Amino acid sequence: MPSTPRPLRKLGFLTMGLFDEHDPGAGHEATLGLIELGERLGFDSAWVRHRHLQYGISSPVALLAAATQRTRRIELGTAVTPLGWENPLRLAEDLATVDVLSGGRLNPGVSVGPPMHYDRVQQALYPDTAQAEDFGYDRVRRLLDLVRGEAATDFEGTEGFEVFSRRVQPHSPGLSGRMWYGGGSLRSARWAxxxxxxxxxxxVVKAEESADFERIQLSHVRAFRAAHPDGERARVSQGLVVIPTDSATPAQRAKYEEYALRRTPRTRSPQGPARLMFAPDLVGTSAEIAERLHAHAAFREVDEVAFALPFTFEHEDYVQILTDMAVKLGPELGRQPSA
Known part of the structure; x- marks a missing residue:
């Protein structure tokens, strides 16, 4: 099997954290359990995704705050927080607080753009400023400045018994180096x-210069590093849907293959007005998946992954998939589980 130019250094996973509307506590507890399992299995990172007004995690930062108290080593990330729903000042406070609680393990990922279905939600979200809100890159700049400790106000000092700071508190000095941008376009990759x-x-990427997913993603990785001060050392994490079947039952294998088959048609050509290209889900033994990844043009230039778990499987399925990822797939990709 050919080796990758960049041996896999960090193995992570991403979960949606789905729950039952009538018993949301069980779903949130199951997600925390998967993060704990990930740490025991030696994963380097666990990531969660926002799902506003849906039956998935609406407040990943709150959930990760709980995860900080149930883990000691694994890095915790959001992939991604859509900033159209957020106030950068308040988010900076929450991120710094959770980073302090975690001992410096938080990896916030963000993106820009109007909130999904903005015409339907704007009156609830921004009743007085809906038309004035800026959902572009300036929103990320504001967040980055605040996380980095730049002034949020021109006042500091004591008023009566209260002491005020010019910058967001708590301040977590290392957090700014762990800020991620979720980019699916060439422009976003360069901006990051x-x-x-x-x-x-x-x-998911935008089919701008090609209709070949791997070629598009590779161009994003290279454009990002060409624009980054750290050049080839700049960090990139890839998040494909990967489903190893080494220890799966026959019923599980059939379910996984049927899931991937239903989603395959959208991978053949750009979808919708935005011309989105979707990568095929990778289902098979760890050896088979590793062979496909080693041949993947973009994977060959990254050394970190956050493999996405499928959306609607059962908890026991996720346990099997994570276990095979850590025990089988990681070593096939040249990485040994962390102690």
Missing amino acids: GEHAMNLLTSS
Whole structure:
């Protein structure tokens, strides 16, 4: 099997954290359990994704705050937080607080753009400023400045018995180096590099210069590093949907293959007005998946991954998939589980 130019250094996973509307506690507890399992299995990172007004995690930062108290080593990330739903000042406070609680393990990933279905939600989200809100890169700049400790106000000092700071408190000095941008376009990849962020690239990209997913994603990785102050050392994490079947039962294998088959048609050509290209889900033994990844043009230039778990499987399925990822797939990709 050919080796990759960049041996896999960090193995992570991403979960949606789905729950039952009538018993949301069980779903949130199951997600925390998967993060704990990930740490025991030796994963380097666990990531969660926002799902506003849906039956998935709406407040990943709150959930990760709980995870900080149940883990000691694994890095915790958001992939990604859509900033259209957030106030950068308040988010900076929450991120710094959770980073302090974690001992410096938080990896916030963010993206820009109007909130999904903005025409339907704007009156609830921004009743007085809906038309004035800026959902572009300036929103990320504001967050980065605040996380880095730049002044949020021109006042500091004591008023009566209360002491005030010019910058967001708590301040977590290392957090700014662990800020990630979730980019699916060439412009976003370059912007993230120019602003010294890390890059999260997933199973969805925009078909701008090609209709070949691997070629598009590779161009994003290279454009990001060309614009980044750290050049070839700039961090990129890839987030494909990967389903190893080494220890799966026959019923599980059939379910996984049927899931991937239903999603395959969208991978053949650009989808919708945005011309989105989707990567095929990778289902098979760890050896088979590793062979496909070693041949993947973009994977060959990254050394970190956050493999995405499928959306609607059962908890026991996720346990089997994570276990095979850590015990079988990781070593096939040249990485040994962390102690």
